[in-house]
Amino acid sequence: MLAAVLAAGGVALAATGTTAHPARNGRLPVVAAENAYGSIAAQIGGRHVAVTSILNDPTADPHLYTADTATGLAVARAALVIQNGAGYDSFMGKLESAAPSSGRIVVTVADVLGVHGAGANPHLWYDVPRLGRVAGAIAAGLERADPRHRAAYRAGLRRFERRLAPLRREVAAIRARAGGAPVAYTEPVPGYLLAAAGLRNLTPAAFSRAIEDGSEPTAAAVADMTGLLTGHRVRALLVNTQAVSPITARIRSVAEAAGIPVVGVTETLPAGETFQTWQLRQARELARAMGR
Numbered sequence: 001m002l003a004a005v006l007a008a009g010g011v012a013l014a015a016t017g018t019t020a021h022p023a024r025n026g027r028l029p030v031v032a033a034e035n036a037y038g039s040i041a042a043q044i045g046g047r048h049v050a051v052t053s054i055l056n057d058p059t060a061d062p063h064l065y066t067a068d069t070a071t072g073l074a075v076a077r078a079a080l081v082i083q084n085g086a087g088y089d090s091f092m093g094k095l096e097s098a099a100p101s102s103g104r105i106v107v108t109v110a111d112v113l114g115v116h117g118a119g120a121n122p123h124l125w126y127d128v129p130r131l132g133r134v135a136g137a138i139a140a141g142l143e144r145a146d147p148r149h150r151a152a153y154r155a156g157l158r159r160f161e162r163r164l165a166p167l168r169r170e171v172a173a174i175r176a177r178a179g180g181a182p183v184a185y186t187e188p189v190p191g192y193l194l195a196a197a198g199l200r201n202l203t204p205a206a207f208s209r210a211i212e213d214g215s216e217p218t219a220a221a222v223a224d225m226t227g228l229l230t231g232h233r234v235r236a237l238l239v240n241t242q243a244v245s246p247i248t249a250r251i252r253s254v255a256e257a258a259g260i261p262v263v264g265v266t267e268t269l270p271a272g273e274t275f276q277t278w279q280l281r282q283a284r285e286l287a288r289a290m291g292r
Contacts, residue, residue: 025050028146031078033089034062035268036125037109037138039275041082043163044139044156048149052078055089058270061243063214067091078104079145082138085110086122105145112137123267127192128171128279135160163276170283171196178235178290184228185238186248187212190265193283194238199290202234217247229255236289238263261289 027050032038038053045051052074055062075081075092076099083092085108096106109124110116112133124134139157143150171193179198185191187208194201204224210217217225228234229251237255239248241264255262263285269278 028080028142028149029074029078030080030082030142031074033081033083033092034125036275036278037082037084037134039269039278040135040160041080041138041142043160043274044135044153045142046152046156048146048152049142055268056271058242058266058268060268062088062267063243065091067095071095072098075099076101080104080141081106082141083108084122084124086115086120086124088122105141107137107141109134109137121188121191123189123192125275126190126279128167128196131164132161163274167276167280167283170280170287174198174283174287174290177287181290182234183236183238183290184225184234185240185265186251187240187243189240189267190238190263190282190286193279193286197283197286202228204228211243211245211248222247222251225251226254229258229260232258232260234260235291236261236263236286238265238286240265240267242266242268263289 027048028045030038030041030045030049030051032041032051032053033055035053035056038051038056041049042051054067054071054074055065072095075095081092081096081104083089083106096104110120110122113124113127113130115122115124125131127134135157139153142153146153175196175198180200182200182202183194184201184203185194185208186203188203191201204221206221207217207225210221229237237252237260239252239262252262263282265282266278269275273281
């Protein structure tokens with residue numbers, strides 16, 4: 001039995017050299033730090049996997065998450081762990097170190113995509129052009145953990161790729177019709193999506209960095225951000241609806257008063273949606289805001 005001990009700064013699990021094993025129902029136990037990756041794993045793995053997603057509440061700020069006993073046990077028992085990396089889900093390293101396993105496979109998306117460094121945008125699930133590489137790495141992890149069902153995982157990967165087609169077409173359509181158009185965001189959650197759509201982000205770096213770090217932007221940064229909106233220098237404002245502060249609420253109000261379309265985005269997949277339906281809905285809302 002694993003004894004879970006909650007302590008300040010993380011969860012410590014008393015375990016030594018444990019080995020992951022299939023769940024009792026015969027399905028491969030998979031833990032995804034973010035439910036965006038959990039949805040991808042579930043689609044690829046189908047009936048052969050049992051996926052637990054840790055960050056799964058679209059109404060909560062994921063940066064405020066604290067691991068609990070259930071999370072620690074899920075990671076300890078997982079045969080495959082999928083995490084974002086790039087500093088976004090650093091709590092995962094603590095959980096994995098607390099319950100070392102010789103049989104656990106870990107897929108870190110930041111490593112797959114080569115995204116590192118203090119200034120890197122960690123919201124990698126918005127990188128539409130490279131979603132195929134992410135899905136391929138997850139499928140490869142499933143194959144390594146459960147080679148008996150290799151054919152099923154490869155078929156699941158092909159199925160997932162086909163279901164990405166509407167999202168890719170939508171992003172390509174935005175690029176074709178509005179490529180080069182200026183936009184802004186409260187923080188860089190949708191940064192990769194905007195880049196894929198060929199849109200120009202004019203957000204003052206001092207403003208978005210402060211919001212992402214949970215600190216107060218300087219008066220000059222707020223003034224610059226406000227000026228983008230009141231001066232109609234951008235065609236849309238994208239707002240992270242999971243991390244609302246008095247400053248971001250005020251900026252949203254300024255945009256609405258100026259007649260600038262506001263597009264809400266989230267860091268976490270909403271309940272009842274697949275990865276593709278979530279991203280496609282947001283891309284379509286962006287397309288509408290850009291005047292399609």
